[in-house]
Amino acid sequence: MERADLHGLAEAGACAVGAAAIEFHNVDLSYSGKPILAGLSLAVGKGEIVCVIGPSGCGKTTALRVAGGLIKPDSGSVKVGGKPVTGPRRDVAIVFQDYGKALLPWRTAAGNVSLALEAAGTPARQRKERIHALLEKVGLHGHADKYPTEMSGGMQQRLQIARCLAQEPSVLLMDEPFGALDAMTRQTLQDEMLSIAAETGATVFFVTHDLEEAIYLGDRVIGLLPNPGRIGTIAKVTLPRPRNQLETREMAEFLRLRRALFDFIGKAEG
Amino acid sequence: MNGRRVLWLAGSFLVAAGFVWIWQWIADHRLISPVFLPGPDRAWAALVKGMTDGDLTEKLFATIRRMIYGWLLASLVGIALGAAIGTSKALREYLAPMFEFLRPLPASAIIPVAIALLGLSDPMALAVIAFGSLWPVLLATIHGFSAVEPRLYEVGRALRLSRPAVIFKIALPSASPDILAGMRLGLTVALILSVVCEMLAGRDGLGNWILLSARSFRAPDLYAGVILLGVLGYVSSMAIAAVEHRLLIWRGRAR
Numbered sequence: 001m002e003r004a005d006l007h008g009l010a011e012a013g014a015c016a017v018g019a020a021a022i023e024f025h026n027v028d029l030s031y032s033g034k035p036i037l038a039g040l041s042l043a044v045g046k047g048e049i050v051c052v053i054g055p056s057g058c059g060k061t062t063a064l065r066v067a068g069g070l071i072k073p074d075s076g077s078v079k080v081g082g083k084p085v086t087g088p089r090r091d092v093a094i095v096f097q098d099y100g101k102a103l104l105p106w107r108t109a110a111g112n113v114s115l116a117l118e119a120a121g122t123p124a125r126q127r128k129e130r131i132h133a134l135l136e137k138v139g140l141h142g143h144a145d146k147y148p149t150e151m152s153g154g155m156q157q158r159l160q161i162a163r164c165l166a167q168e169p170s171v172l173l174m175d176e177p178f179g180a181l182d183a184m185t186r187q188t189l190q191d192e193m194l195s196i197a198a199e200t201g202a203t204v205f206f207v208t209h210d211l212e213e214a215i216y217l218g219d220r221v222i223g224l225l226p227n228p229g230r231i232g233t234i235a236k237v238t239l240p241r242p243r244n245q246l247e248t249r250e251m252a253e254f255l256r257l258r259r260a261l262f263d264f265i266g267k268a269e270g
Numbered sequence: 271m272n273g274r275r276v277l278w279l280a281g282s283f284l285v286a287a288g289f290v291w292i293w294q295w296i297a298d299h300r301l302i303s304p305v306f307l308p309g310p311d312r313a314w315a316a317l318v319k320g321m322t323d324g325d326l327t328e329k330l331f332a333t334i335r336r337m338i339y340g341w342l343l344a345s346l347v348g349i350a351l352g353a354a355i356g357t358s359k360a361l362r363e364y365l366a367p368m369f370e371f372l373r374p375l376p377a378s379a380i381i382p383v384a385i386a387l388l389g390l391s392d393p394m395a396l397a398v399i400a401f402g403s404l405w406p407v408l409l410a411t412i413h414g415f416s417a418v419e420p421r422l423y424e425v426g427r428a429l430r431l432s433r434p435a436v437i438f439k440i441a442l443p444s445a446s447p448d449i450l451a452g453m454r455l456g457l458t459v460a461l462i463l464s465v466v467c468e469m470l471a472g473r474d475g476l477g478n479w480i481l482l483s484a485r486s487f488r489a490p491d492l493y494a495g496v497i498l499l500g501v502l503g504y505v506s507s508m509a510i511a512a513v514e515h516r517l518l519i520w521r522g523r524a525r
Contacts, residue, residue, distance in 0.1 A: 070427065104440070
């Protein structure tokens with residue numbers, strides 16, 4: 001119910017005031033003369049899950065990095081939680097696609113989660129308990145002493161998510177987080193991500209190249225057009241929650257959205 | 271697998287024992303004059319005598335001290351300098367050609383220069399040892415720091431780690447395998463240069479002991495010194511391998 005209200009707000013787009021979790025306002029960004037993003041304006045409501053799709057070169061990862069404060073736009077502004085983004089923030093967590101590179105191989109699972117707590121200045125005495133709870137939350141209890149190299153891809157990505165949750169973020173930026181996983185693991189992690197988002201009330205900005213994943217997860221799916229990156233379509237997903245890997249994917253609405261977005265991508269690439 | 275390891279160990283031990291036996295046999299049959307080649311029995315006796323008398327023990331520790339100090343100095347400078355150069359592309363570009371020129375320079379070639387500047391002194395020996403064993407550490411550290419996964423720096427930024435935290439929690443551990451490999455090479459160089467410096471500059475230690483023994487035809491003493499040097503090299507490389515194993519346990523744990 002609450003989510004539906006937020007849609008209205010978010011759909012008002014750039015003019016949404018205050019309540020938006022992430023706001024892009026006329027963001028331009030070019031890289032060595034080549035425009036990557038042109039006039040990107042988008043508002044993501046609090047607690048909303050927005051999935052961003054588009055052909056390669058459409059700037060979807062760049063948009064995520066701008067929201068995360070890793071890159072500065074040439075012009076325009078980005079606000080998270082109503083405050084302008086000037087750099088990375090602790091209340092904004094980024095889940096990278098290449099979990100193998102984003103984890104510290106010399107630290108155990110517990111040590112990797114600890115890194116975020118150390119960064120936040122959590123006293124050493126409280127860390128252990130928090131780490132335990134976080135690993136439990138992502139289904140890694142009993143693996144605290146394993147090194148990343150001893151874990152499967154799915155476990156490594158769970159670990160990265162646990163480290164991000166240690167930041168207690170209000171916004172989760174996820175850059176094709178499940179793209180490198182096998183289909184079964186991907187579906188499990190999609191559901192876990194949804195339940196974590198529901199539990200924490202975090203806003204999720206989810207970049208993916210998988211249309212079905214975008215529809216399955218999102219409250220809205222944003223389709224970007226390439227050269228330069230700009231919004232081509234916004235599809236509102238009214239599928240009921242909690243979603244189910246079999247039932248949701250068989251619904252007429254799911255199939256309708258899938259067809260529409262496939263057409264969009266086909267045209268965008270053509 | 272463990273059984274095979276034991277077999278290999280037993281095999282290598284047999285080879286070593288065979289070598290000693292051949293040495294004894296050559297000495298017993300006087301194939302080489304005993305003035306130049308005493309048997310292992312006499313070398314061992316000289317070793318035990320030297321160690322119990324205290325003289326040889328003293329020399330051994332003088333050499334160890336020299337080696338360790340020079341090596342530690344080289345490691346400290348090498349890691350600090352290597353970290354600075356490895357994290358800066360500009361510094362790397364400027365300094366790389368000079369390093370390529372200095373690196374292959376045999377450290378013993380600078381001994382005359384060092385003697386001219388510092389005299390026949392312990393600081394001279396320390397400088398030469400540190401200079402020689404600096405290169406492996408420095409170059410390995412530069413490589414280690416320049417090869418840190420960029421994504422990890424980004425993780426550091428995303429978590430808002432402070433600069434010291436990024437260095438000590440991300441860059442240094444990431445470079446540690448390279449640094450330790452460089453330090454292991456550096457230790458070998460330090461031992462060699464300790465002996466060379468002792469011989470050339472007459473500083474107290476095993477190198478000087480060996481040289482003096484040879485000059486006064488005390489062959490068993492000479493061999494006792496050589497054996498000790500061998501043991502020292504072996505023990506120090508074993509020690510650093512053990513440290514490496516302990517620190518880099520995460521590398522051996524691949525699935």
